Amino acid sequence: xxxxxxxxxxxxxxxxxxxxxxxxxxxxxxxxxxxxxxxxxxxxxxxxxxxxxxxxxxxxxxxxxxxxxxxxxxxxxxxxxxxxxxxxxxxxxxxxxxxxxxxxxxxxxxxxxxxxxxxxxxxxxxxxxxxxxxxxxxxxxxxxxxxxxxxxxxxxxxxxxxxxxxxxxxxxxxxxxxxxxxxxxxxxxxxxxxxxxxxxxxxxxxxxxxxxxxxxxxxxxxxxxxxxxxxxxxxxxxxxxxxxxxxxxxxxxxxxxxxxxxxxxxxxxxxxxxxxxxxxxxxxxxxxxxxxxxxxxxxxxxxxxxxxxxxxxxxxxxxxxxxxxxxxxxxxxxxxxxxxxxxxxxxxxxxxxxxxxxxxxxx
Amino acid sequence: xxxxxxxxxxxxxxxxxxxxxxxxxxxxxxxxxxxxxxxxxxxxxxxxxxxxxxxxxxxxxxxxxxxxxxxxxxxxxxxxxxxxxxxxxxxxxxxxxxxxxxxxxxxxxxxxxxxxxxxxxxxxxxxxxxxxxxxxxxxxxxxxxxxxxxxxxxxxxxxxxxxxxxxxxxxxxxxxxxxxxxxxxxxxxxxxxxxxxxxxxxxxxxxxxxxxxxxxxxxxxxxxxxxxxxxxxxxxxxxxxxxxxxxxxxxxxxxxxxxxxxxxxxxxxxxxxxxxxxxxxxxxxxxxxxxxxxxxxxxxxxxxxxxxxxxxxxxxxxxxxxxxxxxxxxxxxxxxxxxxxxxxxxxxxxxxxxxxxxxxxxxxxxxxxxxxxxxxxxxxxxxxxxxxxxxxxxxxxxxxxxxxxxxxxxxxxxxxxxxxxxxxxxxxxxxxxxxxxxxxxxxxxxxxxxxxxxxxxxxxxxxxxxxxxxxxxxxxxxxxxxxxxxxxxxxxxxxxxxxxxxxxxxxxxxxxxxxxxxxxxxxxxxxxxxxxxxxxxxxxxxxxxxxxxxxxxxxxxxxxxxxxxxxxxxxxxxxxxxxxxxx
Numbered sequence: 001x002x003x004x005x006x007x008x009x010x011x012x013x014x015x016x017x018x019x020x021x022x023x024x025x026x027x028x029x030x031x032x033x034x035x036x037x038x039x040x041x042x043x044x045x046x047x048x049x050x051x052x053x054x055x056x057x058x059x060x061x062x063x064x065x066x067x068x069x070x071x072x073x074x075x076x077x078x079x080x081x082x083x084x085x086x087x088x089x090x091x092x093x094x095x096x097x098x099x100x101x102x103x104x105x106x107x108x109x110x111x112x113x114x115x116x117x118x119x120x121x122x123x124x125x126x127x128x129x130x131x132x133x134x135x136x137x138x139x140x141x142x143x144x145x146x147x148x149x150x151x152x153x154x155x156x157x158x159x160x161x162x163x164x165x166x167x168x169x170x171x172x173x174x175x176x177x178x179x180x181x182x183x184x185x186x187x188x189x190x191x192x193x194x195x196x197x198x199x200x201x202x203x204x205x206x207x208x209x210x211x212x213x214x215x216x217x218x219x220x221x222x223x224x225x226x227x228x229x230x231x232x233x234x235x236x237x238x239x240x241x242x243x244x245x246x247x248x249x250x251x252x253x254x255x256x257x258x259x260x261x262x263x264x265x266x267x268x269x270x271x272x273x274x275x276x277x278x279x280x281x282x283x284x285x286x287x288x289x290x291x292x293x294x295x296x297x298x299x300x301x302x303x304x305x306x307x308x309x310x311x312x313x314x315x316x317x318x319x320x321x322x323x324x325x326x327x328x329x330x331x332x333x334x335x336x337x338x339x340x341x342x343x344x345x346x347x348x349x350x351x352x353x354x355x356x357x358x359x360x361x362x363x
Numbered sequence: 364x365x366x367x368x369x370x371x372x373x374x375x376x377x378x379x380x381x382x383x384x385x386x387x388x389x390x391x392x393x394x395x396x397x398x399x400x401x402x403x404x405x406x407x408x409x410x411x412x413x414x415x416x417x418x419x420x421x422x423x424x425x426x427x428x429x430x431x432x433x434x435x436x437x438x439x440x441x442x443x444x445x446x447x448x449x450x451x452x453x454x455x456x457x458x459x460x461x462x463x464x465x466x467x468x469x470x471x472x473x474x475x476x477x478x479x480x481x482x483x484x485x486x487x488x489x490x491x492x493x494x495x496x497x498x499x500x501x502x503x504x505x506x507x508x509x510x511x512x513x514x515x516x517x518x519x520x521x522x523x524x525x526x527x528x529x530x531x532x533x534x535x536x537x538x539x540x541x542x543x544x545x546x547x548x549x550x551x552x553x554x555x556x557x558x559x560x561x562x563x564x565x566x567x568x569x570x571x572x573x574x575x576x577x578x579x580x581x582x583x584x585x586x587x588x589x590x591x592x593x594x595x596x597x598x599x600x601x602x603x604x605x606x607x608x609x610x611x612x613x614x615x616x617x618x619x620x621x622x623x624x625x626x627x628x629x630x631x632x633x634x635x636x637x638x639x640x641x642x643x644x645x646x647x648x649x650x651x652x653x654x655x656x657x658x659x660x661x662x663x664x665x666x667x668x669x670x671x672x673x674x675x676x677x678x679x680x681x682x683x684x685x686x687x688x689x690x691x692x693x694x695x696x697x698x699x700x701x702x703x704x705x706x707x708x709x710x711x712x713x714x715x716x717x718x719x720x721x722x723x724x725x726x727x728x729x730x731x732x733x734x735x736x737x738x739x740x741x742x743x744x745x746x747x748x749x750x751x752x753x754x755x756x757x758x759x760x761x762x763x764x765x766x767x768x769x770x771x772x773x774x775x776x777x778x779x780x781x782x783x784x785x786x787x788x789x790x791x792x793x794x795x796x797x798x799x800x801x802x803x804x805x806x807x808x809x810x811x812x813x814x815x816x817x818x819x820x821x822x823x824x825x826x827x828x829x830x831x832x833x834x835x836x837x838x839x840x841x842x843x844x845x846x847x848x849x850x851x852x853x854x855x856x857x858x859x860x861x862x863x864x865x866x867x868x869x870x871x872x873x874x875x876x877x878x879x880x881x882x883x884x885x886x887x888x889x890x891x892x893x894x895x896x897x898x899x900x901x902x903x904x905x906x907x908x909x910x911x912x913x914x915x916x917x918x919x920x921x922x923x924x925x926x927x928x929x930x931x932x933x934x935x936x937x938x939x940x941x942x943x944x945x946x
Contacts, residue, residue, distance in 0.1 A: 009500070019927065058895050061896075064910065064911060064912075065912060066734075066912060066915065068779050081844070082858075086740065086895055086896075087740075087895075088895045089906070090746035090811050090906070091628075091909070092631065093628050093629060093630065093633065096631055096632060096633065097627060097628065097633040097891075098812075098894070100632065100633070101800065101803075101811060101812075102805045102811060102812060102894070104425070104805060105804045105805075105806070105808070105809065105810075105811035105812070106809050107809050107811045107812060107813075109894050109895050109896065110895075117631070118631075121631050121632060124632075125632065142470070155390055184747065192612075192629075193629070194629070194631060226530075226613070226614075227612040227613070227615060229612045229613065229625070229629070229909075230613075230908070230909040230910075231909060231910050231911055233911035234908075234910070234911040236718060236911070237715070237911050237913065238507075240715060240716075240717070241507065241509050241716055241717055241718060242508070242717075242718070243507050243508040243509045258715055260714055260728070261714050262714075262732065263715050263717075269848055291857045315397055350631065354630075361864075362615070363443070
């Protein structure tokens with residue numbers, strides 16, 4: 001079989017490239033009857049009636065499926081058995097890639113987006129819309145968007161975790177500086193994602209200041225940290241399996257969840273604790289707008305936030321406290337400061353953090 | 364119409380417009396229709412990939428201004444040299460591993476009287492049904508720093524540090540080589556089977572020992588085939604994505620395919636332009652490699668090992684080595700199949716992954732299997748995968764039987780058909796996935812994320828393989844049957860449907876099964892295209908690994924491998940029965 005392209009095939013390709021260059025446009029459908037901002041007294045009834053007709057909702061979330069996402073989906077379906085809830089778990093960049101692709105292709109699949117760090121990029125891509133839920137009032141104003149494009153769902157604390165079989169309590173780092181100890185060389189791992197080492201770098205820059213942070217990271221780069229391009233949860237698994245003694249960028253509730261199952265792993269919050277908040281967003285023209293709003297209501301409600309509490313995640317809703325085990329690592333309960341990285345800051349600092357990573361750590 | 368000018372235009376020199384219309388008319392209608400259908404699937408990926416590599420992407424996902432910045436950025440990247448060196452070394456090592464493991468098995472199974480030879484076939488068949496991701500994960504668990512292999516080495520040789528780092532270039536070569544070794548065995552075994560034993564007998568009469576004969580005579584006869592397969596394995600490893608992503612990236616060993624994936628998935632917003640530019644670069648490299656492969660493959664026909672006179676393949680008597688070879692034959696499938704599958708089963712039974720230990724035994728349970736078998740999303744991904752595989756296989760088989768017949772009967776325009784159907788070969792799967800992503804997102808088709816979109820992409824991707832099967836099938840059927848039908852008054856179409864098609868059934872079934880097995884196994888083509896309603900097993904496994912759901916990954920993998928084994932057994936039985944190619 002020959003594989004050499006004849007001139008005709010090449011001509012065809014280049015001709016078509018030229019034709020395409022002439023211009024293309026895709027249509028955006030706009031829902032005529034949009035419940036997103038509706039505040040009337042019959043809102044609940046309208047949502048229920050609409051959702052009943054739709055019968056389905058698709059949720060994109062970056063929560064770990066077997067820990068939190070599945071219990072929430074199950075809780076929602078138990079409360080609204082007439083709506084079948086589907087979920088897709090991805091890291092934030094993949095979520096954004098899918099969402100922009102769906103929007104451009106004029107084939108929106110996602111009804112609800114729950115993620116960390118996508119608040120600003122989704123606005124920039126103009127693929128979300130404002131929404132209102134009666135539940136929003138229960139949340140502190142500094143975590144909400146003034147224009148109603150997002151509402152907080154959960155808080156996450158980023159910190160170290162270690163294998164309890166491999167690290168003695170006396171040897172534990174007590175500050176970020178202790179990671180520079182030569183004993184740790186080649187024994188540490190971090191996640192090569194926007195929520196992993198890039199967030200770690202942003203966090204360090206935020207509390208040390210640019211110059212000191214750069215010097216610190218230069219020294220850290222000499223510690224041969226292994227970079228695994230998977231979610232933070234995977235890094236904790238590697239530490240549990242004994243592949244690495246310590247990880248730098250666990251979400252601090254993950255090790256606690258695993259330790260409860262008997263895994264040899266523990267969390268290590270260090271002052272100041274890098275703190276982020278995740279948000280729920282509503283895409284433009286979701287295929288099931290009523291079920292979408294019903295799900296957002298549920299996620300923000302005491303019920304939904306209670307599922308997070310039971311799953312050992314940190315609920316964002318102030319009147320739903322974290323579980324007793326998690327309370328032991330909430331920074332202000334143990335005398336540590338919070339190093340809060342807002343959605344805007346996370347997004348603004350990302351390019352420089354990536355640049356620093358590439359300069360210092362990329363092999 | 365450019366099609367007409369491809370071969371006629373070149374032959375007749377510059378012709379007028381009227382001439383061209385006449386030329387088109389001379390193509391049989393069925394050839395014109397086929398060319399139209401194939402071109403509609405095969406040309407757009409080239410167009411969209413090149414187009415998006417030459418344009419900026421704006422924040423809202425629309426194409427912006429024309430630019431060459433995507434290409435200049437590639438050449439200014441200081442990591443490019445390392446990436447290119449890795450991209451050359453890794454497939455070379457992988458091809459060597461696949462070739463040596465595969466050839467050793469082929470020789471033992473076909474040319475010796477070693478004990479337990481048939482185990483090799485059973486193992487190779489089962490391996491055809493294992494998804495790449497599952498197999499790679501098994502090796503990652505086995506060879507990880509805290510895994511059993513390092514633990515055993517530490518027990519044997521002492522010392523604290525791990526002996527093997529699987530997340531390295533060597534690890535990539537090994538795992539990819541192991542992945543291809545069963546196919547190497549299946550493809551090389553007919554070569555060993557058919558090489559003339561009289562040369563080996565002559566050597567042993569002259570006093571040459573077993574190993575001397577093997578080295579100088581047997582290897583001499585199969586060398587051209589080894590070279591051709593080695594090159595094929597090199598090409599396959601160059602365009603592979605799964606091993607570079609799962610083994611290479613954690614060790615910061617980038618090759619071109621994994622760079623494309625990282626460019627798309629690590630940045631916010633996704634950098635489609637750079638990814639496409641890398642894709643175009645890879646496309647050019649693949650075209651050059653395939654050109655070389657064609658020349659080498661053509662050369663191998665010059666070495667005839669099956670001749671008309673006194674051909675009798677005979678096995679070599681190993682004598683006292685017979686049982687040693689038997690041990691080797693048991694050991695190879697143990698390493699290639701049994702141990703990796705056992706590791707997966709172990710992971711499937713655990714609540715969270717930990718290396719094998721007696722202490723972990725009380726923790727074993729079926730929770731992951733219960734989760735997998737009861738979950739709607741897993742059920743639908745299994746159904747989606749079967750529908751995808753079956754639809755792509757049916758479409759490819761149907762198109763390629765007709766195309767293969769036109770080509771084998773040298774109808775007018777068949778050269779265009781042949782070339783068109785072979786064009787997708789230059790696309791590494793991840794690049795074809797990226798090209799189709801651009802089509803579905805920007806082409807205004809509204810089918811992004813649907814199962815239909817996956818079926819279209821798979822059909823295009825596997826056309827070259829289908830055509831190869833169909834052509835080989837048709838060549839075996841002498842045209843005089845159709846000529847006889849024509850003399851008896853049958854039209855060409857009637858002859859095709861009533862005579863050729865029934866005779867092609869075995870070739871069609873194995874073509875179908877082959878495309879089915881390949882289509883459901885790979886991740887890279889589908890990774891960028893699947894949506895929530897079109898989840899497929901291979902991509903689900905890939906996501907599980909990146910999301911930290913090893914237990915469910917392993918359980919789903921076990922269930923799926925069991926289903927696929929049925930298909931791979933059917934494939935092999937048919938292929939052997941009708942002596943059709945296995946790859």
